[in-house]
Amino acid sequence: MARKTSRSGLPGSVAILWLRHDLRLSDHRALAAALDEFGLIVPVFVLDESDENRWALGGASRWWLHHSLAALGAALRKRQSELVLRRGDSVSILRDLVRETGAAALFCGETHEPWLRSLTDAVEKAVGVPVHRRRVSTLFDAEAIRTKSGGQYSVYGPFARACRAQPEPEDPLPAPQSIPSPKRMPRSDALDDWGLLPKKPDWSGGFDTMWTPGEAGADKKLKSFLKDRLDGYGASRNVPGDPQGTSMLSPHLHWGEISPNQVWHAAKQAADRKKAKSGWDSFSGELLWHDFSAYLLRYNPEMPEKPLRAAYAKLPWRRDKAGMRAWQQGRTGIPIVDAGMRQLWRHGWMHNRVRMITASFLVKHMLVSWQDGEAWFFDTLVDADLATNAASWQWIGGCGTDSQPFFRVFNPVTQGKTHDPDGRYVRHYVPELKALPDRWLHCPWQAPQSVLGKAGLVLGRDYPKPILDLDRGRDRALDAYRKHVRGAKKGADA
């Protein structure tokens, strides 16, 4: 690629690459632009915990970040570069680094997180050199997706149609062969000193078996998914007992170890090869949901805290400490809910179908606020993403912009029987129920004594009795909705 010497800088001049949620070298448009316009690159990651950010990194995210940064550092060293790690206030650190290196510009990826957007603005004001943002974590530019009247979409369907009417997302860029460094790189913290890994108790044992953070791990996950899972994805993605039924790319996408662009194009090619049209339709739709969540957060910065439909703020959420702990620890006595919550704790990840079931159970049956569930997921998921997490919890809470009728309450028993009919999922994560026959596995409290006896199971001793009656929980949720949301809205309109 020809280097342009006439623009912002000389080929020998320095640019800072400020990495955030874009921990990769391939298809990185900010990196490519920096290399294109400047000769020498200083890649920096700043761990900024100085502000009172309610959405500071959760424990699972910190585990992931540690390993992802290690992988990125190694990938940079292979290209005659290195990753500069700094901890503290982003603004002063980057200002100092610009001075120290004599950098003439700063490049970074575009982000949709409100706090990161305003932090980027603050950095721009402080560093005294131009700041260039490039789209790195969505397929489409949020500015380009507009309704006919120029407004923003609030419903997925029309949003997705508008995206699909756009020109195809650009082809991904290859990773640069080499990333030249200035003669003297600024000093870097030692990653191990950051203490991102759990101390004791070390809950991360189940993480290693499932995840390989970093660009290479992301690529491997993508390839194995496309190889034999894209065909039939529409159905297999709903089977939690099939560990590979989904792409499992979410944490890699969140940290930007792979770009939606790369996934889009790779999947499209694979689908064309295999004539897997329906697999492509479903999977590309999921990628558009990822874009849609970012888009919503971009235009609704309070989405993580406040219901998009204001009437829902009036719901009388219950404070239920014991219930919340039971839910978190997978001891609700509802097998599919407990299986999901235990999977989350063990692996930092939960199957999408089960996320909906466990979330619906918390918000509807338990009548605990979606914000409380959101906070727990944010702390425990390796793919904790402010936009996706908030949008999804609002959706299940019925207060998202999409019309998810509140009265649509997932029945965890029906869901279990439909989506885990052979009990593979529940038996894996709730082994104390292993010996129960399929018929009673999802509703042990209904099993006859003789069945329980044969399985050597005493409810309340070996496995909890349900913390609530499902029918009563459902009715209570519907009553609350009718009284506080529907009624409130009518009152407001009158």
Next chain:
DNA sequence: CTCGTCTTGTA
């Protein structure tokens, strides 16, 4: 203004 449309459900 009207009309088609609306991720994932339950009884």
Next chain:
DNA sequence: ACAAGACGA
């Protein structure tokens, strides 16, 4: 069948 409108063209 139910239940609840709202979004967007």
